[in-house]
Amino acid sequence: MPNRPELSAFLRAMRARVQPDDVGLPAMSRRRTPGLRRQEVAQLAAVSIDWYIRLEQGRVGVPGTAVLDAVAQALKLTAAERHHLHLIARGEAPPPRHVPAPASESLQTLLHSMPTVPAWILDFRFDVLAHNTAAVALFGPGFTVGINTAKPLFLDPATRDFQLDWTRIAREHVGNLRANLTRHPDDPRLRSLVGELRRKSRDFATWWDDQTVQERTNGTKRILHPTAGVMTLRYDVLAVQDGSEQRLSVITPADTDAENALRALIFQPHGLRAVN
Incomplete structure (x- = not known):
């Protein structure tokens, strides 16, 4: 059984050393x-205050691994401290830290075989696993492997300016994240992402609480590109049928103007070179 007095003392000590501006x-x-x-x-761990008080007092039974990881992140614990927290709270070592599964070699080959079509691979946490050059031409050099696409959607004001249909696209993401969390309730990375967005985005928190669930598959949206102007684009999100729950996202132009603007972006001097 977990050592409850040690758990209480440990959590109080860890809480005392973290300053508000640290988080x-x-x-x-x-x-x-x-x-x-x-x-x-x-608040930081996305749990109720009553539950956390009981945890600190040793009155919650054996907590789950995902919620302990959320507490560990809130308290900015080191790897050794996280390991210790799991031992004294659960009596067992924690699961390994999340390492995103890479996109398969065949999927990456597919991405790069579409030089004029912005495309990228996401996991169920909205982490970018791979992308092609056309995607960077559309979204800019900050669109890199490892970023999470849900965070800037809700936390970066510039993304609201870029996405002219922001409310609809953002609500789709909320519904998709809820569906994904239902399938992966113990994924620490996903729980941490949802908790952070609920804390930092009033819109996300409101829409999360209305229990919307949906799968984002396809649609049309308008963007305001800083150099190409307004473009109407179609998007398709295709499931990878290999058990990885990865998604292939593809952008195509919805009209001739968007097609011309997109090609100009991709084949500009800093993008791809057109083949004569």
């Missing part, structure tokens, strides 16, 4: 004790 919270008033309040840890 992006405002220090709005003087504090009687150093570190985060219990309510702030609960």
Whole structure:
């Protein structure tokens, strides 16, 4: 059985050493004790304040691995401290840290065989696993392997300017993330992402709480590109049928104007070279 007194002492000590500005919270008033309040840890970990208080008091039974990882992230624990937290709270070592599964070689070959079609591979957490040059030409040099596409959608004001149908596209992402979390309730990376977006985006929190569930598969959207102007584009999200739950996302022009603008972006001097 977990050592409850040690768990309580450990969590209090870890909480005391983290300052609000360490985790992006405002220090709005003087504090009687150093570190985060219990309510702030609960907010950061996306758990209820009552549950976190019981955890710190050792009254929650054996907590799940995903929620412990959310607490570990909220308290900015090191790998050794995370390991220790799982041992004293669950009596067993934690699962390995999430490492995104790479896109298969055949999928990457497919991406690069479509030089005029922006395309990329996502996992169920919306992490980019691979992309082609046309995708970078459309979205810019910040579109790289390893970024999470849901974060800028909700947290970067420039993305709202770029996505002219932002509300619809953003709500699709919320519904998709809820469906994905239902399939992967113990995935620490996904739980952490949802918790962060609920804390930092009022829109995400509102739409998450309305219980919308949907799969984002296809549609049409308008974007305002900084150099190419307004483009109407079609998007298709295709499931990879290999059990990995990866998705192939593809952008195609919806009209002649968008086709010309997209080709100009892709074949500009810093993009691909046109073949005569």
